[in-house]
Amino acid sequence: MDAMVEFRDVSRYYPSTAVQANDHVSFSVTRGEVHAICGENGAGKSTLMNILFGLEKPDSGEILIEGKPMSFRYPSDAIERGIGMVHQHFNIVNSFTVTKNILLGIEKTRWGFLYRREETAFVKDLSEKYNLPIDPSAVAGSLPVGLLQRLEILKMLARKIRILILDEPTAVLTPQEVKPFLQTLKGLAKNDVTIFFISHKLHEVLEVADRITVMKRGKVEATRKAPDTNTRDLAEMMVGREIVFRINKTAARPGEPVLEVEGLSVKNKLGVKLLNNVSFTLRAGEILGVAGVSGNGQEALVSGITGLLPISGGKIRLRGKDITNFDVRSRRRLGLAHVPEDRLHMGLNPAATIMENILLGRQRHLQFRRRFTLNVPACNAWAKKIIADYSVYGAVPNGPTAKLSGGNMQKIVLGREVSSAPILLVVNQPTRGLDVGSIEFVHQTLLDHRDRGVAILLVSVEMEEIMALSDRVEVLLGGTFQGELTGEDINEKSIGLLMTRGQHHDA
Numbered sequence: 001m002d003a004m005v006e007f008r009d010v011s012r013y014y015p016s017t018a019v020q021a022n023d024h025v026s027f028s029v030t031r032g033e034v035h036a037i038c039g040e041n042g043a044g045k046s047t048l049m050n051i052l053f054g055l056e057k058p059d060s061g062e063i064l065i066e067g068k069p070m071s072f073r074y075p076s077d078a079i080e081r082g083i084g085m086v087h088q089h090f091n092i093v094n095s096f097t098v099t100k101n102i103l104l105g106i107e108k109t110r111w112g113f114l115y116r117r118e119e120t121a122f123v124k125d126l127s128e129k130y131n132l133p134i135d136p137s138a139v140a141g142s143l144p145v146g147l148l149q150r151l152e153i154l155k156m157l158a159r160k161i162r163i164l165i166l167d168e169p170t171a172v173l174t175p176q177e178v179k180p181f182l183q184t185l186k187g188l189a190k191n192d193v194t195i196f197f198i199s200h201k202l203h204e205v206l207e208v209a210d211r212i213t214v215m216k217r218g219k220v221e222a223t224r225k226a227p228d229t230n231t232r233d234l235a236e237m238m239v240g241r242e243i244v245f246r247i248n249k250t251a252a253r254p255g256e257p258v259l260e261v262e263g264l265s266v267k268n269k270l271g272v273k274l275l276n277n278v279s280f281t282l283r284a285g286e287i288l289g290v291a292g293v294s295g296n297g298q299e300a301l302v303s304g305i306t307g308l309l310p311i312s313g314g315k316i317r318l319r320g321k322d323i324t325n326f327d328v329r330s331r332r333r334l335g336l337a338h339v340p341e342d343r344l345h346m347g348l349n350p351a352a353t354i355m356e357n358i359l360l361g362r363q364r365h366l367q368f369r370r371r372f373t374l375n376v377p378a379c380n381a382w383a384k385k386i387i388a389d390y391s392v393y394g395a396v397p398n399g400p401t402a403k404l405s406g407g408n409m410q411k412i413v414l415g416r417e418v419s420s421a422p423i424l425l426v427v428n429q430p431t432r433g434l435d436v437g438s439i440e441f442v443h444q445t446l447l448d449h450r451d452r453g454v455a456i457l458l459v460s461v462e463m464e465e466i467m468a469l470s471d472r473v474e475v476l477l478g479g480t481f482q483g484e485l486t487g488e489d490i491n492e493k494s495i496g497l498l499m500t501r502g503q504h505h506d507a
C-alpha cells in the first residue's frame with residue numbers, strides 16, 4: 001500500500017527546556033488508516049503532530065505526503081495540502097452559529113457563498129455525508145463538548161482535508177460519547193481520510209486504530225498492528241515496565257469526620273440550581289467517589305466546597321469548624337487542598353516557572369523562607385523532589401511551565417496539592433491526560449494518603465477510576481446525590497444505573 005504520510009528521521013530539540021522532543025522519528029502511515037500514537041507524557045507525540053501540521057519545524061529530517069517532501073511554514077500551508085488538526089483546546093467562536101464557525105475564513109475565498117441558505121445547505125450536506133449530525137443554526141456556545149468536537153471535525157472536513165490529526169480527542173468526551181465518536185473516525189477512514197489518533201486510553205486505541213506507534217523519550221519504540229498487541233503489551237512498551245491496571249486496595253479505616261456537608265445548594269448567575277440540597281460526611285482515611293456524567297453538578301459541588309463559587313444554601317464544616325463563609329485562602333490554610341479539573345486556567349500560572357507553580361500558595365511557609373526572602377535552594381530542592389516523585393519528564397525547577405506537555409502540567413498541580421499535607425483533598429478528574437504509568441502512580445499516591453488519614457473527595461467521570469479508588473460512591477445526577485453505594489455494590493452496573501436513572505422516562 002502506498003504511504004500517505006512518511007516521517008523520515010524527524011528530529012526536534014527544544015533549547016529552552018533542553019529536551020530532545022523528537023529523535024530521528026521514522027514511520028509511515030497508509031491512506032485511510034487510523035494510526036494511533038501512544039507514549040508517556042512528554043514522549044513527543046504532540047510535537048510530532050505539530051510538525052506535521054506546520055506549527056513547529058523539525059531541526060532535521062523530512063515528512064513526505066504521498067511521496068512528496070513537504071515544507072510547511074504555517075498551518076495554512078498544511079491545510080492547503082489537506083492536513084487538518086483538532087487540538088485539545090478547541091478553536092471555536094462561541095457566539096457564532098455552527099454554520100458560521102464551519103465556514104469561518106473560507107466563506108468567500110473558496111466557496112463564494114452569498115446566501116445563508118446555501119451555507120446552511122452546505123453544512124447539512126457535509127454533516128450528512130460524513131454522518132456527523134449537528135444543527136447548523138445552533139449557537140456554538142450552547143453546545144456540549146461532544147458536539148463542539150464534532151464541529152471542529154466538520155470545520156476540517158469543510159476545508160477538504162484528507163489527513164486528520166486528533167490530539168487526545170477523547171479526553172474531553174464523556175464515556176458515553178466515546179463509542180459513537182470512535183465509530184465516526186472509522187467512518188471517516190472508510191472515506192479515505194487518514195487519521196492520526198493520540199490517546200492515553202489504550203482500550204480506545206485498540207478499538208479504533210489499524211496500527212499503533214509507541215513513542216518513548218522522543219523515539220519510535222515500535223509500530224504494531226492493533227490485532228497483534230494488547231493493553232498490557234502497549235503499556236509495557238511505553239513505560240518500560242509492567243503496569244498493574246488494578247491496584248490492590250485494602251479496606252479503609254475511617255476516623256473522625258473531616259468534611260461535613262449539609263444541604264448544599266449552588267446556583268449559577270441566572271439562578272438555575274446546579275447543585276440541590278446535597279448532604280454527606282467524609283471521614284479521615286476514606287475516599288468518597290462522586291461518579292456521574294459530567295455536567296450534573298460536579299463543578300458546583302467542588303466549587304462550593306473549595307469556596308470558588310458562592311453557595312445558595314447549606315452548611316460546610318471542616319473538622320467541626322463552620323467554614324461556610326470562609327474564602328478560598330482561609331479554607332486552604334485549614335488544610336483543604338484542591339486539584340481542579342481545568343488545570344490550565346485554575347491550577348497553574350503558565351507564565352511562572354515550574355518551581356513557582358509548585359510553591360504556589362506556600363511561599364510564606366517557614367520551610368521556604370530565609371529571613372525576608374525566599375530560600376531559593378530550599379524551594380528548588382522541593383520542586384526537584386516533586387518533579388522526580390511525579391516523573392515530570394523534561395522539567396527543571398526554573399523551566400517554563402507553559403512549555404510542559406499536557407500531562408506533565410497535570411502532574412505539577414497534583415504534586416503540589418497532594419504534598420501540601422492536607423487534611424482534606426478534593427480532586428476533580430485527577431488523571432485526565434495522564435499516561436498509564438502516571439495513573440498508576442497517582443492512584444497509589446491517593447491511596448497512600450488515604451491510609452495516612454487524609455479525607456479524599458474524588459470527583460471523576462471515569463468509572464474505572466471511581467471503582468479502583470472509592471470506599472463509598474455517590475452518584476451525581478441533575479445536581480443531586482442518587483444514593484450511596486458501598487462494598488460489593490460499587491460496580492459498573494449499579495453505578496451506571498444511578499447515573500442514567502429516569503432517562504428512559506424523559507423522552
Ligand SMILES: Nc1ncnc2c1ncn2[C@@H]1O[C@H](COP(=O)(O)OP(=O)(O)OP(=O)(O)O)[C@@H](O)[C@H]1O
Pocket residue numbers: 014015016017019020021039040041042043044045046047048393394395403404405406407408433
Ligand atoms: N514549545 C516548547 N518549548 C520547549 N519545550 C517543549 C515545547 N513543546 C514541548 N516541549 C517539551 O518536549 C517534550 C515533548 O512534549 P510533547 O508535548 O510533544 O509531549 P506529549 O507526548 O504530547 O505528552 P503528553 O502526553 O503529556 O501530552 C516535553 O518534555 C515538553 O516539555
Ligand SMILES: [Mg+2]
Pocket residue numbers: 045046047167405406407
Ligand atoms: Mg501532548
